[in-house]
Amino acid sequence: MRGAVPPLPRNGAYGHQITAPVLFITTGAFIAPGETIVTKLTLGALAAATTVLTPIASSAQTEIEFWHAFTGRLGELVAAQVEQFNASQSEYSVTQAHKGNYSETLNAGIAAFRAGEQPEILMVFEVGTATMMGAQGAIKPVYEVMADAGAEFDQDAYIGSVKGYYTTPDGQMLSLPFNSSTPVLWVNRDRFEGAGLDPDMDLSTWQNVEMALDQLAEAGEECPLVTAWQSWIHLENFSAYHDVPFASQANGFGGTDTELMLNGEAQVAHISKMGEWAQEGKFIYTGRRNEGGANFRSGECALFTESSAGYAGIKAEAEFDFDVRPLPYWEGVGNAPQNTIIGGASLWVMEGHSDEEYKAVAAFLNFLSSSDVQAQWHQDTGYLPITTEAGEATRAAGFYDENPGTDVAVIQMTAKEPTENSKGLRLGNFDQIRGIIDEELEGVWAGDKTAQEALDSAKERGDALLRRFEQASR
């Protein structure tokens, strides 16, 4: 399906390419005095250029805007999806625009809303979910958009653990999941063999991973384990996977009067272990985001806990044999393995547009969640398919057999029905709370703090932010 990009722009654009130079010439012709020519010409050229660049909707077409946070390969894939949608019908036209990284895109959306110029569709990352949900009057829930437009919308078609993140307590979808991933364990098989370890050894539990780390370190490996997104993987997902709460009130789903519970026994034990590994040189800390990816892809590190969406990059760059394994769990702790939770973003529909425009939005969202588009997206990027059907289509096409391990994330997410602790997180000010957790964890890795001290302090500081969010959304 992908690649069915229309070779020619639609009629509307052609009409304008002819008028634009005319406009340019007339602007230029009136100018007599020498000095002003430059500026006027530039202005004329600018005006001409912008009229050509701005997609022109013929009067019959409804035009909507879609703001996203993707660059590079992902940006190209999104642009292709939009073009494909525009070519597939003639009633609606979607314009996509890149607005910076996740935080910047959310800010752009908020600033635009304040100025009354919000786009119809805004991409918001998962930690911004509580902020968006609290913004009644700024957003229009997806289930409402679909119902008003009379579009066909089967909420049960979506994978539970993906959808769960973005639904109301009674299961109504507020935003459309777009790109969702979950953490997995990446293995450099060459490093294992180099250290005299069987690369096929069982790495499903942290107990086994610890044995492997001991041997890797003993064999003189400089980077046995590295991680990306430490809070997301080693606390948020860790809690869900072991079925222990990360925050009270069902991780915030129950209300804004929630408190962090990340300093529980299970989490403290895990972070404490990681701290020991850091001191012994078995776990290498490289930064708060996904800096560790460079170390793993260069072949330096043996094990890497990172999002399943790291697939595209690792596949493109790794010059060694690699494996994807499920995220490890501590045998005997909590109800592990439960299911892991997602990261990534969803699409929110903003308030303040016409019924016609919402119809266009509904059509576009339906197109995005169609099985073909989803399956292609899943295979191109390593993000999870958001519908069960798209996952099955991928399996039927033989993708998982050709690319072993690409289904690990899907299985890990869907093996069990999510519990209160593993449905996801819905905490206000969560971007900042993650920053606090990062700081505290750095204290543990540096050996300045014990895991208990660091997580207690993260709870105390995080709770203060949760109270502020509660106050702001009152």
Add this chain to the structure above:
Amino acid sequence: MEKRVTFKGWTLPILLIAPQVLISAIFFFYPAGQAVWQSLFIPDPFGLSMQYVGLGNFEYLLSDPFYRASFVTTAVFSTLVTLCSMILALFLAVLADRLIKGSGTYRTLLIWPYAVAPAVAGVLWLFMFNTRVGVVSWYLGQLGYDWNHVLNDAEAMGLVVVASSWGRISYNFLFFFAALQAVPKSVIEAAAIDGARFWRRFFTIVLPLLSPTTFFLLVVNIVYAFFETFGVIHTITSGGPQQATTILVYKVYSDGFVGQDLGSSAAQSVILLVVVGLLTVLQFKFIEKRVHY
């Protein structure tokens, strides 16, 4: 005797100052007033509702030990940046001033870094000191020093100070160089004839003559370190590790534009405004007395 130029009537002087007053009002007083107003509320990000909290935002901030620590971090950071960039710039300016041949080339090269935007400068330095792939950290590793600014407070601070000072040296150099050129040659020559050596001439004659420039640069550089180093910090450390490089203005950004906590962010802006205002007043009151024009 002082000469005074006087205007007849008020229209012309008012017209003449109007553009500046207008610009200050629109781009300074109005936003500053907004910040003061907003600091009294906890608004939701979308501007749909506001909770009046009086001085609650200030109370919340000042009771936060990390916010208080940020004052110390800012003081250390801005002192280091100001000293580093000014001393090095003065040193280079003195050297360039003594050049007879090719001083034009040196000047151009030394001014060059000023054209680099802070965020870009940050990325450049980050590349060199990247804990795994950085050139400098690799050489340090060869010398047996394990560079890790991701976890080490002092190294992180050192790196952001160096990166922030780097571009600033050019700016300071330009002013020092111009000021050095303006030092009358006859005075220097007279001192030389009296037998004063270079450094003695420098400290007793040149430096005092440079004092107006030095004072100006001191004020400007402190303001720079307070407000404009944001890009460097954002790209290199994002305020870490453990808030070791979170200066006040970075916290304003991260609370306001990452955390969407506009109330707290506004309160911080107000505090920052007061701090910088006070600093400037202090500088003019105490240091300017020692400046000879």
